[in-house]
Amino acid sequence: MRVQTHLMFFLVLVLFSVAGIWRLSAMPDFQLFGELKHRAEIHDKWIALTFDDGPTPGKTEQILQILQSEQIPATFFLTGQEVAQHPDLVGKILAAGHQVGNHSYHHQRLIFKTPSYISTELEQTDDLLRQHGVDGVIYFRPPYGKKLLLLPWYLMKHHRVSVTWDVAPENFPKIAKDPQALADHTVKHTKAGSIILLHVMYDSRAATMQAVPEIIRRLKAQGYRFVTVHELLKKEQASKS
Template sequence: MVMRRLLTVGLVVLGLGGGLLGLYTLGNSRTTQLFGEIFARVETSKPLVALTFDDGPTVRFTQDVLDMLKEHDAPATFFLTGKEMQENPAQTRAIVEAGHQVGNHSYSHARMLLTGPATVADEIERTDAAIRAAGYQGEIDFRPPYGKKLVTLPWYMSQNNRKTITWDIEPESYPDIAGNADAMAAHVLEKAQNGSIILLHVMYRSGEASRAAVPKIVQGLRQRGFEFVTVSQLLASRSEEAP
């Protein structure tokens, strides 16, 4: 009954004329959702950017990424899955102890477009519990798997005063540069602006080029005058500028 009511609300908001195309566009939008706050970039006059990583943690690559960030003194935000955190608790604690922000990327990394309310709550709350079990005390932001959301997920987020975090720069989404660290770094340097949220996938073997791009991105953006902050710090910069 709840799911049917939410879908009805969504269709009314969209307007019947939008049809399936409207639903598809809304479900994939990085900047728009039916309920609650969503951020693909933060409006700020300060030269701040957030480097974010999705998925993991993994035994093989977590420490390599942490060592790289430590070497370049760069904070990051890790959107982790609950299942992988439970499988790799030591790596989760290592991220927390290194001082990075930890975000919620669902438990199973399933597409949450037509998921029922109980499943949405379970996916998010089980992951929250794994994050807290690792000792993380900060606010937990959420990023939907594949960036997909429609009605029930945004409704849950709004009812629980949670923020949805997407991104405005994802070099891996361009097949012609995705396997080339230099090309990906150049793309980020070209596209970055105040408040940008950069997305990379660095936790698996397939992310070799993305891992190699990280120091190039950090060094290049710093040369352009940008400062790296976590997503929470980036969001806080809004209130600091409020009149």
């Protein structure tokens, strides 16, 4: 009986630890090693709009059209796989003056993966982006925001910066399908230096696509200036020196 109680206690402990590590691995403002940016510490009302996944046909043109009519830049974290499938769309994003980042090749959770798997996922995607003429720093955004041990270790070793977010309205299931609520949440939680995470590349994200123009207009009306992630982080650097 006593042994059974101890065993039960032990199992509960293991379960809580696993749950804790799982949650820790997805925290946007924590990474065990290397540099992680989930926002910029600045006072000016500069912010960055970021779009994950893709590029996908149709949706890419649609979001580019919105950004063009609002005259603002954004940052697209693309998957290598989709870049390889739709090279023309990457060209369109870059030609419009937006920034692109690395969102891995296959969009797998990069936890419990071998170092060589992690390295291939990042390097293959970088190579593709470089082939499109991307030069300078390529920021990395982990799929599902997941990072635990080996990925952060790899990123640190290779002096890579992870970029996550401090505003992610779609993470709240109650509002994820409601354009008005998505816009309200985003406007309410954005502050100077914010990095906003949105998804517009798939049909399931139609509500977000619909919310984007309103998000941009309302934040502009509050005096916010939209810049790329790179510009935002450069601004932070400049304000520190």
